Amino acid sequence: MKILLLGKNGQVGWELQRSLAPLGELVALDHDSKDHCGDFTDLGGLARTVRAVAPDVIVNAAAHTAVDKAESEPELVRTINALAAGVLAQEAELLNGWLIHYSTDYVFDGSGDKPWVESDATAPLNVYGATKLEGEQLIQHSGCHHLIFRTSWVYGARGGNFAKTMLKLARERDSLSVINDQIGAPTGADLLADITAHAIRTALQRPEVSGLYHLVAGGQTSWHGYASFVIDYARRNGVSLKVAPDAIKPVPTSAFPTPAKRPHNSRMDTAKLQHTFGLKMPSWEIGVERMLSEVLEK
Numbered sequence: 001m002k003i004l005l006l007g008k009n010g011q012v013g014w015e016l017q018r019s020l021a022p023l024g025e026l027v028a029l030d031h032d033s034k035d036h037c038g039d040f041t042d043l044g045g046l047a048r049t050v051r052a053v054a055p056d057v058i059v060n061a062a063a064h065t066a067v068d069k070a071e072s073e074p075e076l077v078r079t080i081n082a083l084a085a086g087v088l089a090q091e092a093e094l095l096n097g098w099l100i101h102y103s104t105d106y107v108f109d110g111s112g113d114k115p116w117v118e119s120d121a122t123a124p125l126n127v128y129g130a131t132k133l134e135g136e137q138l139i140q141h142s143g144c145h146h147l148i149f150r151t152s153w154v155y156g157a158r159g160g161n162f163a164k165t166m167l168k169l170a171r172e173r174d175s176l177s178v179i180n181d182q183i184g185a186p187t188g189a190d191l192l193a194d195i196t197a198h199a200i201r202t203a204l205q206r207p208e209v210s211g212l213y214h215l216v217a218g219g220q221t222s223w224h225g226y227a228s229f230v231i232d233y234a235r236r237n238g239v240s241l242k243v244a245p246d247a248i249k250p251v252p253t254s255a256f257p258t259p260a261k262r263p264h265n266s267r268m269d270t271a272k273l274q275h276t277f278g279l280k281m282p283s284w285e286i287g288v289e290r291m292l293s294e295v296l297e298k
Contacts, residue, residue, distance in 0.1 A: 001204070004055035005029065006038055006046075006088075007062030011156035012102060015193035016061055023197060027053050031062070038062070040084040041076070050091035057200055058088050059100040063132070067106070070127040071259040081131035086138030093144035098203060098210075100196060105152040105184065105216075107133040110263020113183070117269045118150075118212050126260035136212065145207055147199055149192070149215040149273075152266045153226075156189035157294045164295060166227045167234055170243040180224035180250035184266030185216040188287035199277050209276050214268040217284035224250040229285065233292050 001024030007013040008028035020026050029038030029049070036052060037045030040062050050058065064070060064080040085101055092099040106129030107122045124130040139146050155161040163186075169176055195215060203209050221229070228248050235241055253262060270281050 001025070001057065002027065002053065002055045003057045003059060004050065004053045005059045005061065006040075007060065010061055010063075011154060011159055011161075011189040012192050013061035014158050015156065015189045016059060016196060019193040019197040020059065020200075023200060024056075027055065040080040043079070043083060043087050046084055046087050047091055050088065050095070054095060055097060056204075057098045057100065058092050059196065060085060060088055061102060063102070065128070067126060067128045067262075068259040070131070074127045074131075077127055078131045078134065081128070082134035082138060085135035086142065089139040089142035089144045089146065092146070093142050097145070098200070099139060099144050099146045100200065101135065101139055101146065101148050102192070103136050103148055103150040104129065104132045105150060105266040105268055106263060107136070107150065108263060108265075110265045112265055113267070114265075115267035115269035116214065116265075118214060118272055125263060128260065140212070145203070145210045147203060147210065148212045149196070150212070150268065151187050151192060151215050152268060153184045153186045153216070154189055154192065155186055155288075155291060157291045162186075162223070162226065163230045163288065163292060166230050167239070170231050170234070170241045173243055175247035175249060176227065176243055177249045177251045177255060178224040178227045179253050179256060180222045181252050182262055182264050182266065183220055183222055185218065185220050185268070186226055186284045186288055187215070187217045188291060191217060191282070191287055195273075195277070195279065198279070202277055213273040213276070214270050215273055216268045216270060216281070217287055218270075218281040219283045219285065220267055221284065222250070224248065226288070229288065230292065233289060234296065237296060239296060
């Protein structure tokens, strides 16, 4: 099997290089790769890359994910998040191959308090969410075999993430204010990558599993709960912190105005994924503890 991975140096792409390698020949590209075009603003170049590599599976881990910045450059974001995904889907269909693609809870409006299921009505609140939804639709309409994984609150040990930011601030400040009215599940890039590899093996044996799935860690928390968990773990493991345990203040989203609106409810139901692929989603705490143990050793 030959796999073409795009976006290899992002948080998910980095983990995918590890998880996909045992499945077959892996060609991994990023936006500045020399041998083939991995630049998602060059749609013709992307198409030529797929034809030159002729993969059995395309894994698209590239995206424009700067949610606030996206509000000021909607055409660029649409090219990267939607039109490029459509090109990959068309090329996958021509090759009779598979396209694996990652989407987001931001396709929903964040209302209510029930976990979103795949069939719920979409209503994105911002440019990022709208372009990711269009990408999903272009893939679905292409007719290619595909797995679209909607996820949320993604983090990795490599690069920046929310937990690292909270630890830095906890070392510097006497008190912190963290949003407590957005609810979701922190989901590790390593978990996404491992499930992707498992799902690809299943999909090649059972093409009927082609479709859309929600993929997040188990359980739920707020950003305030996430921050409190991270800081408590660090304190219990001997990290010297300036912030007191009772000085992490919960505040509403309105306390931190941003160019892009955020959904309040990012809960996602993973029953379809678990049933189809025979999986059990680990709790978000397990993944975050594992990431912290790696980060705090450095």
